[in-house]
Amino acid sequence: MNAREIAYKVLLDIEKNDNYSNMAINKHFKDVKLSNQDRGLATEIIYGVVENKYYIDYIIDKLSKVKSDKMEIYVKTLLRMGIYQIMFLNSISDYAAVNETVNLAKKNNAKVSGFINGILRNVIRNKETIGNITVKDDIDYLSIKYSYDKWIIRNWMIHFGDEFTRELLEANSEKPSIYVRTNTLKITRDELIERLQEQGVKASKVSQVEEAIKVENLKNIENNSLYKDGLFTVQDxxxxxxxxxxxxxxxxxxxxxxxxxxxxxxxxxxxxxxxxxxxxxxxxxxxxxxxxxxxxxxxxxxxxxxxxxxxxxxxxxxxxxxxxxxxxxxxxxxxxxxxxxxxxxxxxxxxxxxxxxxxxxxxxxxxxxxxxxxxxxxxxxxxxxxxxxxxxxxxxxxxxxxxxxxxxxxxxxxxxxxxxxxxxxxxxxxxxxxxxxxxxx
Missing domain, CATH: 3.40.50.150 (Vaccinia Virus protein VP39)
Known part of the structure; x- marks a missing residue:
């Protein structure tokens, strides 16, 4: 099973069962062998689609006679995956995004592959302008741009004001940092940082909490030897x-x-x-x-x-x-x-x-x-x-x-x-x- 196939399964689980992405990822990743590269791509697609769902559906609705809220879940999921890769992932060629999505569609229902191919190619042809949001109402605009239910934005506008809400929406759209907490019963923070760096992990001290370490490039945490040995735990x-x-x-x-x-x-x-x-x-x-x-x-x-x-x-x-x-x-x-x-x-x-x-x-x-x-x-x-x-x-x-x-x-x-x-x-x-x-x- 490749990265896109597992991403598709996870996204279907999230959409059908109202499941949280991290729980769905843990459930589905557990039973398949994936390289770090495939694991990374699958995770990127899953979170990217979930985080930008309303915005991607807005693009779909510009191009499809059948609107996103009327589509079969599996068709909509495939379109979201393809559009996300085209619009957000510079590391993937437009050709690969279309080709891989269409192949995935053929495995599930060959009848829809032509429709999906047509929509995705239309996205590529209109790539410079298709993502422009043309609605005038502020709440509607922010709801589409940042993919939120409108009531949340309205609530924050009332309680926090316009500027704070926009800053909050922008901050929430950034990728979360990963922090680990040193098990000080077994190791010091400085020693743990050194051990992590020996593994090629970028690790740095955090000022707010003396046990805390900010990490980057820490892959497949549950199989990490330092984690297994109980030297740290993941916590914000x-x-x-x-x-x-x-x-x-x-x-x-x-x-x-x-x-x-x-x-x-x-x-x-x-x-x-x-x-x-x-x-x-x-x-x-x-x-x-x-x-x-x-x-x-x-x-x-x-x-x-x-x-x-x-x-x-x-x-x-x-x-x-x-x-x-x-x-x-x-x-x-x-x-x-x-x-x-x-x-x-x-x-x-x-x-x-x-x-x-x-x-x-x-x-x-x-x-x-x-x-x-x-x-x-x-x-x-x-x-x-x-x-x-x-x-x-x-x-x-x-x-x-x-x-x-x-x-x-x-x-x-x-x-x-x-x-x-x-x-x-x-x-x-x-x-x-x-x-x-x-x-x-």
Whole structure:
């Protein structure tokens, strides 16, 4: 199976099953042998098509009598793949893009190969102008250019203003940087950088977190010997900041109520130098297995993985923990770079999130002992899921107060107030929200 065939299968899975691209890639790549070159091309096509879906469909609709929303999914997927390669990938010749896409069409349904060939050749003939967006309305224009559902852009315009929204859309269109977190129980950051460089990986220090390394050209991570040996784990800077804000003392008792896939759990356990105990909870067996696997790989023995629903109160945990983390389910609108499918979610998909977040926070708070710390975090930039949840909680719970965040090497506006709003266009890392609360009585 070549790069385009696997890309086609993954894109169909994403489109038909509303699957996330990273999950679909992991599922399909796992069972096939691909060279690094094919793996790279397939990944480029998959993410490129997903990230630019509305824009590519706009081009299709200019050239086809059958509009994109009326097409069979497999036909539309093939056209998107071909157009993406023609319009975005300078490393691939137009001839190869057309030829390979038509061959792929013939393998699936020879009857549509002529139609696909005609559309793609039309794109090439009109390449200089076909990508021009001629709509006048600002929201419509930005929705097509950056491929977003209109409600998201409208929402951001209202809350952030025109200029900030455009900067945010542009920042979200850039390729995400890859960061790894040093397992300081096994190796120093300087030593890990040296070992990575010996493998030909470009690795550099990150100022915000002393364990963090920015990497480039790190291929096939799960098969990397340093990864297998538990010397590092992949995690974005914003996610690492959660553990740093908590800053748990050694021999503490910590509860992570929504732990999977375990990045923050393992960071917290590492910060505690493998002492004390971190109770990591989630409700799905396959996610619990992921946490256990990460702990085993990193040689962490201070983590207890438990199946428990954060929407329910564990009476045995009331007022028991020194630190509690509620990294709640959210809209993910801060990590669009990494999960571009979020751009196409409808407003209704997120409507039930704040009530769920509030309920989890309520239950998590009950588990904090007097003088203990409660961390609330999300990977979204929506105030309705962030500061508004915190403010409502504080109004009801006078025994908690926001505490200044002095533990991290990053300067944000509201740190002294006890919370951090992180934006991709301002801070160059994933959009996140982190609040630090102390139970004062």
């Amino acid at each position: 800077i914003s996610s690492m900041l959660v553990g740093k804000v908590m800053s748990p003392k050694e021999n503490s008792l910590v509860l992570d109520v929504c732990s999977a896939p375990g990045g923050k759990t393992t960071h917290i356990a590492t910060l505690m130098k493998n002492t004390g105990k971190v109770v990591a909870r989630d409700i799905y067996d396959h996610k619990l297995k992921l946490i256990n696997a990460s702990c085993k790989r990193l040689d962490l023995n201070n983590v207890d993985v438990e199946s428990f629903d954060a929407l329910k109160l564990d009476k045995e945990s009331v007022a028991k923990f020194d630190y509690v983390l509620a990294d709640v389910p959210c809209s993910g609108l801060g990590i669009i770079k990494r999960k571009p499918e979020i751009k196409y979610k409808e407003k209704e998909d997120f409507r039930d999130l704040p009530p769920i977040q509030k309920r989890i926070l309520e239950n998590a708070a009950k588990c904090v002992k007097r003088g203990g710390t409660l961390i609330y975090s999300t990977c979204t930039i929506q105030d309705t899921e962030n500061i508004e949840v915190i403010n409502e909680f504080l109004q009801k719970h006078r025994n908690f107060e926001l505490a200044p965040i002095n533990e991290v090497n990053i300067d944000l506006d509201n740190q002294e107030k006890g919370y951090m709003k992180i934006y991709p266009n301002v801070h160059g890392i994933d959009g996140f929200f982190i609040a630090k609360l102390i139970r004062v009585r």
